[in-house]
Amino acid sequence: MKILAAVFEREGRLVLKDRPRPQLKNESDVLLKVTGVGICGTDLHILQVPPAHPAKKDIILGHEFTGEVDEAGARVSELKPGDRVLVDPHPGCGLCYECRSGNPDRCIALYTSAEPGHCATIGIFSDGAMTSYIVVPAHALYKINPDVPSSIAALAEPLACVVSASEKLKVQPGDNVVVLGSGPIGLLFTLIFKACGAAKIIVSEISQYRREKARECGASRVVDPHNEDLAAIVKEETGAGPDLVVEAVGPLIPEAIDLVRSGGKILQFGHDELAKPAIPVAEIVRKEITIHGAFIGKFSFNKLPGIMESGVLQLDRVVSHHLPLSKVNEGLDLLRRGKGIKIILYPEECA
Ligand SMILES: [Zn+2]
Ligand SMILES: [Zn+2]
Numbered sequence: 001m002k003i004l005a006a007v008f009e010r011e012g013r014l015v016l017k018d019r020p021r022p023q024l025k026n027e028s029d030v031l032l033k034v035t036g037v038g039i040c041g042t043d044l045h046i047l048q049v050p051p052a053h054p055a056k057k058d059i060i061l062g063h064e065f066t067g068e069v070d071e072a073g074a075r076v077s078e079l080k081p082g083d084r085v086l087v088d089p090h091p092g093c094g095l096c097y098e099c100r101s102g103n104p105d106r107c108i109a110l111y112t113s114a115e116p117g118h119c120a121t122i123g124i125f126s127d128g129a130m131t132s133y134i135v136v137p138a139h140a141l142y143k144i145n146p147d148v149p150s151s152i153a154a155l156a157e158p159l160a161c162v163v164s165a166s167e168k169l170k171v172q173p174g175d176n177v178v179v180l181g182s183g184p185i186g187l188l189f190t191l192i193f194k195a196c197g198a199a200k201i202i203v204s205e206i207s208q209y210r211r212e213k214a215r216e217c218g219a220s221r222v223v224d225p226h227n228e229d230l231a232a233i234v235k236e237e238t239g240a241g242p243d244l245v246v247e248a249v250g251p252l253i254p255e256a257i258d259l260v261r262s263g264g265k266i267l268q269f270g271h272d273e274l275a276k277p278a279i280p281v282a283e284i285v286r287k288e289i290t291i292h293g294a295f296i297g298k299f300s301f302n303k304l305p306g307i308m309e310s311g312v313l314q315l316d317r318v319v320s321h322h323l324p325l326s327k328v329n330e331g332l333d334l335l336r337r338g339k340g341i342k343i344i345l346y347p348e349e350c351a
Contacts, residue, residue, distance in 0.1 A: 004348065005060045006130035006328045012049040014061060014329060022127070022135045027075040030138050032067035032085065036150030037129040039331050039343045040064050040158065041183055045272065046124070047332065052274050054111070055124045062130035062345075063089040063123030066144075066153035076138040084146040086156035086308075087129075088301045089122035091140040105164070105298040130328060132347040144305045151319050151344045155188075156304050158342075159315070160297025162188040163307070165269055166196075167300070168292045169244055173197030176242040178234055178259055180204050181249035182214040182222075184318050184342040185269060189246050191313045194218030200237055204230050207338035216317050234259050251275035253291075262287040269294050318342050 002018040009015045024031050043061050045053035055061075069083040079085065092104025099107050109119035120126045122136060144153055162185060171177065177198050179186045182205040193201050194217070203214035204223045211222040221237060223230050234242060241261030247253055250272030257280055260266055266289060284291070307313055320341040323331050325348060334340040 003132040004325060005127075006062065006325065008046060008055055008057060008059055008061050010057060011051060012047055014043075014047055014332065016326060016328070019060065019131060021133050024071055024073050024135060026137075027073040028138050029073045029135050030069055030076055030079060030085075030141060031071040032087070032129075032134050032136060033070045034062075034065055034067045034129045034132055034134055034347050035084070036066050036154035036344050036346055037062040037325075038064035038154045038158070038184075039328070039335060039345065041185070041335075042124070044332065044335055050274075052272050053124075054273070056120075056126070059123075059125070060127040060129070060131050060134075061123055062128035063121060064154055064157040065089075065123075065129035065134075066150050066156065067129070067134070070133065073138065079138060079141060079143065084144050084148075084153065085141040086144050086153055086301060086304055087122070087136055088140045088142070088160065088297065089124075089128070089157055090296055091137065093119040103298065105296045130325060130345060142301050142305060145309050148305075148308045149316075150346070151322060152308055152315050154344050155184075155315055155318060155342065156301065156308075157297070158184055159188055159304060159307070160300045161185070161269075161294070162192060163300040163303055164297045165189075165267055165292075165294035166192050168294060169265060169267060171196040171198055171244065174199045175244060176200040176202075176238045178202045178204065178242045178245045178256075179214075179219075180245065180247050180252050180256060181270060182207075182210045182217075182219075183248065186210075186246070186248040187213055187217045187318045187341060188313075188315075189248065189269075190214055190217040190219055191315070191317070195313060200242075202234055202237055202242070209339055210341065213317065213320070213341055217314070230255070231259060251277045253277050254280055257283050257287075257289060260287070260289055262289075264289060266291045267294055268292065271295075319344055322346065324348060
């Protein structure tokens with residue numbers, strides 16, 4: 001049986017093709033019916049020419065997804081057909097030095113594994129979920145209440161990243177924060193900081209559409225850095241400077257260093273392989289700034305069913321479009337033009 005799939009054919013090209021429906025091979029695997037898959041900024045980076053993110057050619061993209069168990073392998077006792085699940089697309093190999101040091105988010109097999117779906121990131125280095133069915137290892141799955149809409153459950157991967165990153169920051173009620181960039185990641189940070197009791201949340205974003213979304217997610221002030229003086233506004237709002245700056249774009253760490261208060265923290269989340277900003281080292285030293293890097297989720301998936309089922313974060317505000325999978329290239333174009341936030345695709349059978 002053939003199913004429609006969005007395949008990363010070659011540099012800059014995502015093509016809809018028929019692929020054979022996958023089948024269970026290992027007893028610890030699960031066959032999922034995909035019920036929703038998000039388009040990530042990373043997918044845009046992969047499809048950029050030249051690419052701003054590595055990926056394996058000829059794989060199906062889609063690493064932010066949710067699904068329903070269709071068939072569970074013989075050794076999978078925790079899940080049964082019909083269960084709805086969140087998926088961690090990079091659960092770690094469990095064998096490398098990093099995994100065995102408690103850091104599966106830095107698993108060395110993420111980029112290199114030869115065994116699809118087990119170690120290499122699903123949807124970047126092995127076949128992903130921009131299709132109707134996918135086989136994943138059971139240890140990558142987290143059961144969730146089926147009342148949570150697929151459009152919300154498909155946010156699990158970016159939310160896991162942001163929850164893990166937020167744990168490094170320990171935002172306290174009354175803190176002032178600046179978020180540079182209000183794509184899906186910037187908005188998820190904004191929602192979390194609001195829930196943590198941040199006093200001022202200033203969001204800098206060039207797209208008017210995205211600035212409006214930032215307001216909806218709890219920004220106390222939004223700034224257009226191309227037409228307004230961001231540094232002056234941040235100073236006016238915070239006096240000494242914000243306690244924390246999140247860089248959710250890629251090349252803006254010099255701006256973050258300039259904005260943050262002495263002794264403050266910067267979180268570098270945006271990552272663009274092509275961005276090589278010049279770092280003002282002396283300012284880091286003089287201001288005694290702490291800079292954190294944050295990549296993917298680390299043991300944060302466990303918290304996601306609770307976050308999604310309780311509704312503590314208004315995650316629906318991050319989702320801008322719902323499209324059938326066949327319109328994936330339309331969705332990519334919307335994002336390139338800054339006219340979307342998180343676009344959720346649905347395989348035809350679910351649309
Ligand atoms: Zn992603
Ligand atoms: Zn590993």
